[in-house]
Amino acid sequence: MKTFSAGLLVLLALVGALAYFSLFIVDQTQQAIVLEFGKTKKVIKDPGLKWKIPFVQTVQYFDKRILDLDTPAQEVIASDEKRLVVDSFARYKIVDPLLFFQTVRDERIARSRLGSILDSSLRRVLGTATLQDVVRDKRKDMMITLTNFVNQEAKSFGIEIIDVRIKRADLPAENSQAIYKRMQSERHREAAEFRARGQEEALRIRAEADRQVTILKAEATRDAQKIRGDGDAKRNEIFANAYGKDAGFFAFYRSMQAYENGLLADGTKLVISPDSEFFRYFNNPAGGASRR
Amino acid sequence: MPWSDKNGGGWKSGGGRGDGPWGQKPSGGGGPGGNQPPDIEEMLKKGQDKLKQAMPGGGMNKSFLFLVSAIALAAIAFFGFTVRVNPDEVGVVLRFGKFHDQLAPGLNFRYPYPIDKIYLPKVTRINRTSVGFRGGSSSRFGNSSGDVAKESLMLTGDENIVDVDFVVFWQVGNAKDFLFEIQNPVSTVKEVAESAMREIVGQNDIEPILTERRAKTELAVLDLMQKTLTQYKSGIRITQVQMQKVDPPGDVIGAFRDVQAARADQDRLKNESETYANRVIPEARGEAQKIAQEAQAYKEQTIAQAEGQADRFVKIYNEYAKAPEVTRKRMFLETMEKVLGRSEKIIIDNKGGGTGVVPYLPLNELTRKRGGGQ
Numbered sequence: 001m002k003t004f005s006a007g008l009l010v011l012l013a014l015v016g017a018l019a020y021f022s023l024f025i026v027d028q029t030q031q032a033i034v035l036e037f038g039k040t041k042k043v044i045k046d047p048g049l050k051w052k053i054p055f056v057q058t059v060q061y062f063d064k065r066i067l068d069l070d071t072p073a074q075e076v077i078a079s080d081e082k083r084l085v086v087d088s089f090a091r092y093k094i095v096d097p098l099l100f101f102q103t104v105r106d107e108r109i110a111r112s113r114l115g116s117i118l119d120s121s122l123r124r125v126l127g128t129a130t131l132q133d134v135v136r137d138k139r140k141d142m143m144i145t146l147t148n149f150v151n152q153e154a155k156s157f158g159i160e161i162i163d164v165r166i167k168r169a170d171l172p173a174e175n176s177q178a179i180y181k182r183m184q185s186e187r188h189r190e191a192a193e194f195r196a197r198g199q200e201e202a203l204r205i206r207a208e209a210d211r212q213v214t215i216l217k218a219e220a221t222r223d224a225q226k227i228r229g230d231g232d233a234k235r236n237e238i239f240a241n242a243y244g245k246d247a248g249f250f251a252f253y254r255s256m257q258a259y260e261n262g263l264l265a266d267g268t269k270l271v272i273s274p275d276s277e278f279f280r281y282f283n284n285p286a287g288g289a290s291r292r
Numbered sequence: 293m294p295w296s297d298k299n300g301g302g303w304k305s306g307g308g309r310g311d312g313p314w315g316q317k318p319s320g321g322g323g324p325g326g327n328q329p330p331d332i333e334e335m336l337k338k339g340q341d342k343l344k345q346a347m348p349g350g351g352m353n354k355s356f357l358f359l360v361s362a363i364a365l366a367a368i369a370f371f372g373f374t375v376r377v378n379p380d381e382v383g384v385v386l387r388f389g390k391f392h393d394q395l396a397p398g399l400n401f402r403y404p405y406p407i408d409k410i411y412l413p414k415v416t417r418i419n420r421t422s423v424g425f426r427g428g429s430s431s432r433f434g435n436s437s438g439d440v441a442k443e444s445l446m447l448t449g450d451e452n453i454v455d456v457d458f459v460v461f462w463q464v465g466n467a468k469d470f471l472f473e474i475q476n477p478v479s480t481v482k483e484v485a486e487s488a489m490r491e492i493v494g495q496n497d498i499e500p501i502l503t504e505r506r507a508k509t510e511l512a513v514l515d516l517m518q519k520t521l522t523q524y525k526s527g528i529r530i531t532q533v534q535m536q537k538v539d540p541p542g543d544v545i546g547a548f549r550d551v552q553a554a555r556a557d558q559d560r561l562k563n564e565s566e567t568y569a570n571r572v573i574p575e576a577r578g579e580a581q582k583i584a585q586e587a588q589a590y591k592e593q594t595i596a597q598a599e600g601q602a603d604r605f606v607k608i609y610n611e612y613a614k615a616p617e618v619t620r621k622r623m624f625l626e627t628m629e630k631v632l633g634r635s636e637k638i639i640i641d642n643k644g645g646g647t648g649v650v651p652y653l654p655l656n657e658l659t660r661k662r663g664g665g666q
Contacts, residue, residue, distance in 0.1 A: 028386050091480070242601075
């Protein structure tokens with residue numbers, strides 16, 4: 001009984017050891033190649049439980065996911081001589097692990113190789129474009145071109161470039177200052193224009209108002225004069241009608257009124273000779289004496 | 293290594309002391325899966341110590357050992373074969389490294405570690421990635437709190453520079469892609485966000501970006517980011533892009549504010565002059581009315597007076613016509629009576645000396661009096 005259980009233990013240990021050395025797991029995020037004394041035996045792209053010949057074969061794992069490549073920002077001179085600080089990044093994938101292993105061995109080396117490829121491509125692509133193209137018009141096209149450029153070279157490493165994107169394309173600090181100054185002067189111009197336009201409009205509105213006022217008053221005065229004239233005309237007509245009945249009596253009547261109104265005021269001093277018609281009976285009750 | 297433990301043969305024999313491979317194993321099971329079963333070795337030791345205290349004789353030692361190992365086995369079975377998925381998570385099972393299944397929240401069955409590996413990404417949580425600043429919220433004033441100029445300053449299409457801080461809210465949309473298709477999903481979100489914002493800002497002029505295009509910019513950035521992240525098969529869903537601060541850079545913000553002030557000034561000047569116009573024109577209209585009314589009044593008055601006078605004349609004339617001589621004399625005398633009755637008069641008989649009196653007239657006095665009277 002005792003020897004049997006000891007034997008079982010040994011057997012189990014052996015099975016365990018065998019399993020340990022011959023089975024391996026390729027993770028969902030991984031791919032692997034199986035090497036036999038350095039010679040490639042298998043390329044494994046599906047995840048799962050795999051086996052190999054213990055001690056003879058070794059396994060090299062590679063990432064299957066999309067990987068980062070972020071290069072430091074660099075200065076590029078655009079075709080219009082403007083300098084740009086460009087920061088780009090790429091996303092890539094190891095599609096041929098065998099080729100990858102043969103050419104660059106690991107991700108660290110791959111990154112530095114890809115980095116220099118990306119830098120030179122960037123220079124090549126952006127160097128033919130103007131600043132306007134980079135910032136505004138052709139950014140998208142240029143990123144596609146960049147992706148293709150880098151992809152062509154990366155293919156030889158078993159790498160596929162998923163995407164190259166320009167993260168930043170800015171002017172160097174000293175150029176930024178110039179832009180700030182320009183922005184400021186533009187704003188000053190704009191502000192001055194707004195204020196001047198305000199003045200202009202204000203003056204126009206005031207002048208128009210003044211004009212309307214003058215016209216309104218002038219027209220009113222004109223109409224008023226007409227009306228007054230109508231009144232005066234009517235008056236003359238009325239008088240002419242009435243007084244025309246007897247011109248002699250009118251002269252007498254009107255004179256009497258004029259005497260009364262003209263001489264009635266206080267303080268009028270009259271120096272009269274007593275032989276006027278009024279004093280006809282002054283000296284002589286029979287009348288006519290004062291007549292000479 | 294864990295593999296050798298798979299048959300678990302060492303369990304029964306080593307169970308008494310708990311120093312077998314199992315002592316290590318459960319902690320291995322907890323590794324990437326997240327479940328951390330209690331330290332079995334510790335438990336067993338404690339149990340044994342307790343027993344020794346309770347039964348110093350040690351007569352029942354064997355059956356007690358059996359009981360303890362049964363409990364321990366049950367505990368291991370429970371912790372090793374189940375996984376708890378919280379409501380905000382989803383469980384992603386890799387069986388021998390290969391994607392096997394997704395687990396809903398709750399208690400789920402699993403195989404222990406080397407067979408099943410469990411990931412528990414938080415799929416309902418909304419994550420935020422801020423660009424252009426660090427910390428809770430973007431400060432509106434200068435570079436004082438956590439503003440990262442390198443990230444936030446960008447060129448616009450008309451070669452101006454604008455300072456944009458924004459936040460991207462995102463969610464794990466596809467847990468499998470999120471976990472297995474991309475190496476650094478979180479940093480990718482940020483890099484894609486920066487790139488997308490710059491691309492969109494670069495397509496527009498500064499003026500609309502600062503003012504009315506804000507919402508459109510947010511949407512365009514969201515679209516572009518989502519497109520790129522979908523292309524990467526990242527399993528990330530962008531829920532919102534929120535621009536926190538869109539300002540001209542600190543150096544020129546004063547000039548921009550002055551433009552706003554100038555606009556206000558323009559409106560103010562216009563309003564002031566309109567106020568003037570609105571006051572002056574109605575006043576003038578009123579004055580015109582007044583002039584017209586006065587003229588009308590003059591006309592009516594003149595006519596009325598004329599009519600009155602004419603009427604009176606006609607009436608007097610009618611009387612006069614009946615007895616012209618008498619009436620004429622009477623009127624003359626009455627008038628003279630009135631005129632002379634009120635005036636100072638000097639009557640000089642001129643018959644004798646001709647102009648003899650004239651030298652005595654105090655003309656100076658007369659004029660002086662009149663001047664004083666006025």
